[in-house]
Amino acid sequence: MTYMKPPTSEQLRDWDNEHVWHPFAPMQAYRVEGAPIIERGEGFHLFDVDGNKYLDGISALWCNVHGHQVPEIDQAIIDQLGRVGHTTLLGLSSPPSIELARRLVEITPAGLNKVFYSDSGSTAVEVALKMAFQYHQQKASGPEKRTLFATVSGAYHGDTIGSVSVGSIDLFHHVYGKLLFETVSVPTPCPFHRPASMTREEYVAWSFAEAERIITEHAADLAAFIIEPLVQGASGILVHPTGYLKHIRDLTQRFNIPLIADEVAVGFGRTGSLFACEQEEVQPDFLCLAKGLSGGYLPLAATLATDEIYEAFLDEPSAGKTFFHGHTFTGNPLACAAGIASLELFQKNNVLQNAKEIAAEIESCLQPLLDHPHVGDIRQRGTMVGIELIQQRDPQLSYSAKQRMGHQVTLAARKRGVILRPLGDVIVLMPAPAMPVELVRELCQVTIDSIREVTE
Secondary structure: OOOOOOOOHHHHHHHHHHHHOOOOOOHHHHHHOOOOEEEEEEOOEEEOOOEEEEEEEHHHHHHHOOEEHHHHHHHHHHHHHHHOOOOOOOOOOOHHHHHHHHHHHOOOOOOOOEEEEEEOHHHHHHHHHHHHHHHHOOOOOOOOOOEEEEEEEEOOOOOHHHHHHHOHHHHHHHHHHHHHHEEEEEOOOOOOOOOOOOOOHHHHHHHHHHHHHHHHHHHHHHHEEEEEOOOOOOOEEEEEOOOOOHHHHHHHOOOOOOEEEEOOOOOOOOOOOHHHHHHHHHOOOOOOOOHHHOOOOOOOOEEEHHHHHHHOOOOOOHHEEEEEEEEEEOOOHHHHHHHHHHHHHHHOOOHHHHHHHHHHHHHOOHHHHHOOOOOOEEEEEOEEEEEEOOOOOOEEOOOOOHHHHHHHHHHHHHOOOEEEEOOOEEEEEOOOOOOOOHEEEEHHHHHHHHHHHHHO
């Protein structure tokens, strides 16, 4: 069907409510409240169909790196589109996918020499899980039946069945539990939601010890251990104490358990280094990337693996050791071209240094919230920030889920021209690593004002 003239904003709103099923959205409430319908972006701002301007405080759900309408990335996509929009990697290859793979091998932790493309963070994790499972059946040292995966309590690794299985979000497991495979969890080392009987220091020490106990107990059955390095993102920006990632790596190496580092959310500068694993000099066996991989422009993901993992899949075709997995748009040339351009901008614009500067600015700007009676915790690592709202501090009491306090804060911020998205009652700030410092100040001030309005 064709339309004689562009639809009005009212028509778009009606059609949105009538036809579009939004992700992670309680649709009954969404249809009543509505949301901005974004038609364009410029720099670090978004514009809706009614002409309203918003500062993008969540970097397009944690993926945008350099802003919107970045000339270099736009041109890279246009140039590639002038050649071919998509070809398959099943039996063929393409220059952008080859070049991006080479660049990723050069900048990621040592030893990760093989790149398998997919199209989202969930599928990047799914690929790593299947590779690890198959690796143990085919490895040179002899086949082992390892079917158990270990994860960190409260983890989020995506929405496919495998990635939900290794996640530890209670709501997901309650709904989809009968579809999931068995896992074992170690306690999150983030001490905010600790038992009342423990100090922060006691809880952290206990979490280190429990990780060692649980891994030791299940070592013979573990196909892999998956972790979000340094920060558990969708769990509420749970920041791990220094040394925890290295502790897990040492334990997994001791028992020859492959380590899967899920850097979908934390990669590409968000924790202060290009990849979070760098900060504790950890070399995982698998590295999962997505979100910022294409600069936040196009769906693109990659699972990097070591030569040892890769070689377990090498044999004559008739041996059946092939990794039987793939996606139609694997290694899409347009997305890979955007990824190459994005990596070049990291160096050209010194994005990592900018990320460190705005991280320091965020910490400074949010100081007024430290003593706020309805702010229980401010968790930050680099440009990743979670501000947890509580009803009262002593004794600590959470708000009722029916109050949707986090959501109310995002509505208040929206009135002030800033886009936020909470995780329950955790207000998430996730500016693009390249965002200018003056816009970061605006983001922080609007957040403070919105929290004060809603809670007071």
